[in-house]
Amino acid sequence: MTILSTRRSVLAAACLAPLLSRTASGHAEALSGPDITLRIARQDLVVDGKPTRAIGINGQVPGPLLRLREGSDATITVINDLDEDSSIHWHGLLVPSVMDGVPGISFPGIPAGGRFTYRFRVRQSGTYWYHSHSGFQEQLGLYGPLVIDPAGADPVAYDREHVIVLSDHSAMSPDAIMTRLKQAPDSFNFQKQTLAGLARGRGLDAGARLRWAGMRMSPTDIADVTGAVYTYLVNGQGPQQNWTGLFTPGERVRLRLINASSMTIFDVRIPGLAMSVVQADGQDVRPVETDEIQIGVAETYDVIVHPADRAYTLVAEGIDRSGMAVATLAPRAGMRADAPPLRARPLLTMQDMGMGGMPGMAMSPRKDAPALGPGVQMVAMMPKDRTGEPGLGLRDVNHRVLVYRDLVARDDNPDVRAPSRSLDIHLTGNMERYMWSFDGVKMSDDPAPIPFRLGERVRVRLINDTMMGHPIHLHGHFFELVTGHGGHAPRKHTVLVQPGGTVTFDLTADNPGDWAFHCHLLYHMHAGMMRVVSVRPEVA
Known part of the structure; x- marks a missing residue:
């Protein structure tokens, strides 16, 4: 396509x-x-x-x-x-x-x-x-x-555009994938660390090695479904098919990046070509220059590029480095630039476990944390706001990486009232049993809807008590990320919450009805990480 x-x-x-x-x-x-x-x-x-x-x-x-x-x-x-x-x-x-x-x-x-x-x-x-x-x-x-x-008039000036739909596709049926995940959640992780490697624990003290062993997880457990069964696509075409977008040198080219994958967080870059981010989740932002964007499942970013008279490779690398989607931007058909090799796999750290990277810290649970149980394998002891940090795998690169705190809304926020109340929602799970939930409660448990009064403004804090990133999506609304930009906070409908991290946003519940609220990793949602948000004129 x-x-x-x-x-x-x-x-x-x-x-x-x-x-x-x-x-x-x-x-x-x-x-x-x-x-x-x-x-x-x-x-x-x-x-x-x-x-x-x-x-x-x-x-x-x-x-x-x-x-x-x-x-x-x-x-x-x-x-x-x-x-x-x-x-x-x-x-x-x-x-x-x-x-x-x-x-x-x-x-x-x-x-x-x-x-x-x-x-x-x-x-x-x-x-x-x-x-x-x-x-x-x-x-x-x-x-x-x-x-x-x-x-x-469109506030973003451009001469040409290309819509870039990133996705993942497998010849294995989704039902078979889900069955495998329930039986052995790490069965698609062919990069898993061996027990011997974990025992050697390069860079880990004895306490850290014990905590990893106690979690029955490997520091390489970054993605559930990987390039072992996925081919990563650009506009429905695999890397060998080489989808190509043409341009005329000197043009301002707008790329509309859409992560339409089921399970893959992509790291997107165009070697040799800087990107100016002008929109996030459909909302205009003040232009910010970057070289790489980590795009969570269901997020969108619009960027402007100024290509010269040569071919470029657009690379969308899976966060676990098990594969990539590849496309070409070129002034003439038939041109192709070299694709870079896959980078080294990233490893989870103690910060991703919500430990703050502090050796020897106490393991007592937080008072506000959900109780440990069959569906809650761990809680983050010291969760932190990670909206100013590059995503997993991008913390040591030698070029610019977009972070949420870089985003500033171009226009004034439509509602700048102070929130009237606050709400904490914990992202919880048990990787060993492949159970995912909010606050330890799965959708199949038939929980009561999360209630909001029509028109109220609420400060919501998402706390990731797992060692996987979760792209969280609220239907029917935008929310403003609390990242220090006051009345120009970036507005989003989907936000990627890093492992062991928190994201805080202000929500004006202005669209009445019942709305889905869920993790946009498809198999996480089906495993239980979904709730209903109810917006009504009066809340009982």
């Missing part, structure tokens, strides 16, 4: 009646207009020459680019040609709860052979995406990009 356009074609497409425009290569570019039809069906997908089965939209993986305009009314009819229920969720869009597309929370789902028409006013602009919220369909290919052009 090729998703590219010049600035002129973008503006023209957004203003025309329903259309399906095409690039010179013949690939579908965008669906636009007031009425759009999407058809979900099983299909073949060839990845690096190997045929696999997938679920696509309108015969494509990823699904077609949807191009909407801020302030317009969208009508999107989804036809389900599967033999099972399906759904489409509009990730990051501020829609009425009944249009959010989460079976069992916002609507019943789309039955096999049925259809559902989504209708909503487009209240925002920016880079977003859409995906199934039914079973493991997202893993099989049911996702696609969504771009909303602003009602007025």
